[in-house]
Amino acid sequence: MSKPTSSTTLNRRTVVKAAGAFGVMQITSPFIIKALGETPIKIGMVDPLTGVYAAVANNEVIGAKFAVEQINAKGGVLGRPLELLVEDSANDVGTGVQKTRKLIERDQVSFIIGDVNSGIAQAMAQVTAEKKVLHVVSGGHTDGITGKDCKWNVYRVCNTTRTEANSVSDLLFNKYGKKWHFITPDYAFGHTLQQAGLANLKKLGGTMTGNELTPLGTTDFSAYLIKARAANPDVLLVLPQGSDMVNCLKQIAQFGIDKQIHVAGLQQELESLEAMPPEARVGIWMFEWYWKQPGVPHIEQFVADIRKRSNGKVPTARTWFGFTSVQTYALVANHEKSLDAVKLAKALGNFELPADVKLQPNKCYYRAGDHQLMTSSFVGEALTKPAGDPEDLFRVDHVLAGDKVNPPESETGCTLNWPA
Amino acid sequence: MLQLLLFNITNGLIIGAFYVLMALGLSLILNLSNVINFAHGGFLVVGGYIAYTITPYVGFWGALLIAPPLTAVIGLVTERVLIRPLYGRDPLYSLLLTFGLAFIFEDGTRFIWGAQGKPVTVPAVLAQPLSYEFFFITGYRLFMVATVAVAVTLLFVLLRYTRLGVRIRAGTLDLETVSALGVNVGMLRSLNFAAGIFLAGLSGVLAAGQLGLEPTMGAGLLMPSFIAIIVGGVGSLTGTLLGGLLIGVASGVTAVFLPAASEAIMYVMMAVVLLIRPRGLLGEEGMMT
Numbered sequence: 001m002s003k004p005t006s007s008t009t010l011n012r013r014t015v016v017k018a019a020g021a022f023g024v025m026q027i028t029s030p031f032i033i034k035a036l037g038e039t040p041i042k043i044g045m046v047d048p049l050t051g052v053y054a055a056v057a058n059n060e061v062i063g064a065k066f067a068v069e070q071i072n073a074k075g076g077v078l079g080r081p082l083e084l085l086v087e088d089s090a091n092d093v094g095t096g097v098q099k100t101r102k103l104i105e106r107d108q109v110s111f112i113i114g115d116v117n118s119g120i121a122q123a124m125a126q127v128t129a130e131k132k133v134l135h136v137v138s139g140g141h142t143d144g145i146t147g148k149d150c151k152w153n154v155y156r157v158c159n160t161t162r163t164e165a166n167s168v169s170d171l172l173f174n175k176y177g178k179k180w181h182f183i184t185p186d187y188a189f190g191h192t193l194q195q196a197g198l199a200n201l202k203k204l205g206g207t208m209t210g211n212e213l214t215p216l217g218t219t220d221f222s223a224y225l226i227k228a229r230a231a232n233p234d235v236l237l238v239l240p241q242g243s244d245m246v247n248c249l250k251q252i253a254q255f256g257i258d259k260q261i262h263v264a265g266l267q268q269e270l271e272s273l274e275a276m277p278p279e280a281r282v283g284i285w286m287f288e289w290y291w292k293q294p295g296v297p298h299i300e301q302f303v304a305d306i307r308k309r310s311n312g313k314v315p316t317a318r319t320w321f322g323f324t325s326v327q328t329y330a331l332v333a334n335h336e337k338s339l340d341a342v343k344l345a346k347a348l349g350n351f352e353l354p355a356d357v358k359l360q361p362n363k364c365y366y367r368a369g370d371h372q373l374m375t376s377s378f379v380g381e382a383l384t385k386p387a388g389d390p391e392d393l394f395r396v397d398h399v400l401a402g403d404k405v406n407p408p409e410s411e412t413g414c415t416l417n418w419p420a
Numbered sequence: 421m422l423q424l425l426l427f428n429i430t431n432g433l434i435i436g437a438f439y440v441l442m443a444l445g446l447s448l449i450l451n452l453s454n455v456i457n458f459a460h461g462g463f464l465v466v467g468g469y470i471a472y473t474i475t476p477y478v479g480f481w482g483a484l485l486i487a488p489p490l491t492a493v494i495g496l497v498t499e500r501v502l503i504r505p506l507y508g509r510d511p512l513y514s515l516l517l518t519f520g521l522a523f524i525f526e527d528g529t530r531f532i533w534g535a536q537g538k539p540v541t542v543p544a545v546l547a548q549p550l551s552y553e554f555f556f557i558t559g560y561r562l563f564m565v566a567t568v569a570v571a572v573t574l575l576f577v578l579l580r581y582t583r584l585g586v587r588i589r590a591g592t593l594d595l596e597t598v599s600a601l602g603v604n605v606g607m608l609r610s611l612n613f614a615a616g617i618f619l620a621g622l623s624g625v626l627a628a629g630q631l632g633l634e635p636t637m638g639a640g641l642l643m644p645s646f647i648a649i650i651v652g653g654v655g656s657l658t659g660t661l662l663g664g665l666l667i668g669v670a671s672g673v674t675a676v677f678l679p680a681a682s683e684a685i686m687y688v689m690m691a692v693v694l695l696i697r698p699r700g701l702l703g704e705e706g707m708m709t
Contacts, residue, residue: 050527052636054535186680213680217640219631220435222556223675223682226427229555243634246537250632254547255555275537275632279547 040083041076041339043068043329044103045322046114046124047138051091052217052242053116055271056318060138061086062310063322064113070305071330078333084326085109089120096120100127109133110339113325116318118142118189125154132419134341136325139318141267142188143196143412146372150414153345155328155371157321159288159406161189164266165196166405167286167377169204171398175284176262177234178206183224183248185240186213193239193266209233214240214248221248222255229257238265238283245272249280258282268382270316273393278384281393287378289317289360290396292389298356314391320359324373327357328366342419362401369409371416374402421676427556428672434561436668437568438626440661442645443652444575445619447660450649451592452612454511455503459518460645461638462525463617467491467624468633469529472538480543480629488621495617499610507609522638529635537634546629564626571622572661575615579657588612592655647690653703662701 045064047057064084072081085107089096096115103109104127112128112135115121121140128135129151137145137156141164146156172180180201184194190213198208209231212224218240225248228236236257238248245265252258268285291314293299302323306315315323328348333339336347349368358364360376367374380397387395442464449457470490471483478486498521506513546559579585587608591598599605627641644667652663667686675682693700 050530052634054530054635055537058535212675215680215683218683219627219637219640222431222435223428223672224679226424226431226556227676227679230424243537243632243637246539246634247631250539250630254549254558254560254630256549257555271536275539275634277539277541277632280539 038080040081041078041111041333042083042085042107042109043111043113043326044100044107044109045084045086045138045325046089046096046099046103046112046120047086048091048096048116048120049086049088053091055275056139056242056269056316057116059271059310059316059318060113060116060322060325062306063315063319063324064138064326065322066306066309066319067323067326067330071326077330078337078339082326082330089115089117091117091120093117093120093123097123097127100124101131104128104131104133110341111329112136113138113322115140118145119187121145122149125149125151129153132341134329134344136328138321138325141193143192144188146370146412146414148413150370150412150416152416152418153341155345155348155366155373157324157328157373157375158317159375159377159402160372160412161193161266162196163377163402163406164286164288165193165200166407167379167400168264168266168284169197169200171379172235172237172262172264172284173201173204173206176264178204179209179232179234180206180237181209181228181231181233181235181261182211182237183221183228183239184211184213185244186215189241190239197237197239197266214244216244218244219247221251225251225255225257229255229261233261235262235264238263239267241267241269242272243275246275246280249276249282253277253280253282268394269318270314270391270393271318273382274391281382281384284379284381285394287317287380287394287396288375289320290378290394291315292392292396293360293399296359296361299359302356302359314389324353324357328353331357346418361399364402367403367406367409369416370412370414372406372412374406376400376402377405424676425673427554428676429669431556432669432672433665434557434565434668435672436648436665437565438623438630438664439644439648439668440664441568441571441619441623441626442641443648443660443664444572444657445616445623446645447616447649447654447657448575448588448619449613449616451655451657452588452595453503453507453514453609455514455518455613456511457518457616458515458642459498459521459525460616460620461640461642462522463491463495463620463638464624464627464641465529465633465635465638466494466525467621468540468628468637469533469538469624470621471625471628472533472540472633475540480541484622484625487625488618491621491624492614492618495620496610496614498617499613503613504606504609525638526635533633533635535635537632539632540628542629560629564630567622567626571619575619576657578615584608584611644686647686650690650700651693653700655704656700656702659700659702666701 068082068084087099116139118140121137135154143160184190264283348366352365362376377400378396380395471487475483542560549555550557648663652659671682674685
């Protein structure tokens with residue numbers, strides 16, 4: 001007959017086991033603590049990896065991934081590595097919002113980047129504000145994001161349409177003439193860009209001969225170009241972006257219009273210039289960042305690093321947007337020693353980017369009143385023949401400081417409502 | 421104003437000619453096989469990218485000759501492997517399949533050639549406008565119209581005067597009877613599908629010279645072609661020809677008065693035709709004229 005056992009009975013075996021477990025815990029506990037320290041900080045990026053903006057979006061991702069690599073090599077954020085989760089918005093507002101929610105609710109990201117498409121970026125901002133997550137808009141330009149629709153948690157790296165217009169208008173007016181004709185993409189970005197250009201033209205004393213509103217995705221611009229040439233302007237301003245711009249400029253060159261009227265625009269991108277035949281690369285434009293800046297510290301290394309990661313292609317403004325968005329988060333989080341969104345958002349007001357991140361000559365900082373990055377505008381001419389490097393398709397004539405060409409905070413219409 | 425209007429009517433005819441080429445390929449496939457080929461724009465893009473890839477070796481003219489038949493071969497394989505098993509089923513199945521294929525083509529071209537657009541340079545002899553006055557009529561645009569005219573003529577000759585063409589036309593009316601008469605219907609459908617995709621490939625090469633290339637371009641060019649078929653009349657190749665030219669001219673004329681509506685006018689035309697004459701302007705159900 002065996003003795004009844006009691007749960008409270010201690011025997012030698014129990015003591016030995018307990019002692020052993022305690023001993024193991026003593027040995028392993030430092031490793032457990034270390035493992036917690038290596039838990040990555042997840043950050044999310046939503047961009048249109050498919051659709052008409054795929055080329056620029058993919059460059060933003062390349063820049064963001066490189067920033068993560070660089071940050072992790074230097075010890076990460078608060079001693080923890082960054083992990084970048086990238087989602088495709090498919091250039092669709094609903095999908096972009098859904099992916100943002102998924103990143104925040106399921107993946108528990110502490111920071112969001114995106115989108116190239118202004119409409120998606122604005123919709124994402126609603127979600128990130130509701131969820132109290134810090135959000136940097138990498139590539140959506142419409143003014144409202146840091147204007148009347150601004151949010152306490154949303155900062156923006158790329159420029160507003162107003163800034164783009166301010167950068168080029170004087171030069172176009174003085175160099176090319178005072179009668180302007182616009183070809184404008186028929187959606188929010190195009191409208192605000194055209195209105196900004198027209199406001200500047202009126203201020204300078206010029207006149208508009210016409211404004212052709214073209215549906216997004218237009219492939220044939222001939223009907224609009226026939227009208228534009230009949231109006232006989234001094235300058236034909238081409239405002240569509242991406243493949244629409246490529247098609248429009250290509251047809252302008254085919255029709256020889258650039259030989260009769262000055263062709264220009266308020267924003268240009270390397271991705272578009274590379275998609276054009278040489279004869280279509282004409283006119284004065286504004287770049288938001290350019291890879292060739294002789295004498296600017298760290299830029300050569302940045303270009304070399306990106307070339308290694310993108311089959312030899314140079315970084316574009318979009319690559320820099322993605323890179324800067326991630327670096328912004330790491331810099332401010334390490335500076336504040338916190339991941340708290342409100343604390344970081346407050347700290348980013350007037351936060352200045354260091355030389356190895358700004359990669360441009362002028363001071364580059366986030367304005368506290370509207371959360372817009374004061375970044376330089378690179379104004380110059382598109383090159384029919386590359387200047388040496390096959391990807392050097394733009395000659396920078398002027399680098400204008402961000403706070404010289406941005407409208408003052410009081411004119412943006414932004415009122416920030418901080419959480420209690 | 422009159423000059424502007426005339427310019428835009430002429431310009432509309434040039435644009436319409438391109439829609440015709442796309443729409444005829446779609447129409448061929450739809451009429452015989454009842455397949456609404458949403459992947460037609462994808463085949464166009466593939467044709468354009470093949471031309472872009474081989475142009476450095478064979479030049480533009482060589483690419484124009486080689487790329488369309490290569491695209492047709494891809495079409496033939498697609499038909500045999502993916503579409504043929506669905507012929508006996510509801511047309512919705514093939515519609516969904518080609519809808520999915522369109523995405524696969526788009527992502528496939530993006531994967532192979534990259535998301536960034538590619539410029540395609542046309543021969544210098546075609547690159548200039550005819551005159552200062554008629555600046556919008558370039559050598560290349562005239563060449564496009566001429567190519568479309570030749571392709572359309574050859575297609576109509578094929579359908580009217582060759583044994584294959586007669587069988588295709590008969591199959592459009594009654595495929596079961598054609599089959600009962602001993603015609604290999606499977607082969608007939610395959611050749612017909614390949615002919616339609618050949619036209620998509622040819623459209624792709626021509627579009628590449630005019631617009632350049634990017635993976636999403638097929639979707640933008642596909643819808644006007646569907647509208648051309650509906651306006652002209654499903655089942656009528658002559659109707660498709662007329663539909664393509666009409667929507668091109670309507671779009672050009674609208675651009676003079678209300679530029680923002682130049683695309684919407686095509687949809688308005690389609691809606692009006694569907695309301696007043698649902699079978700289209702020249703459409704007779706099941707007839708290929």
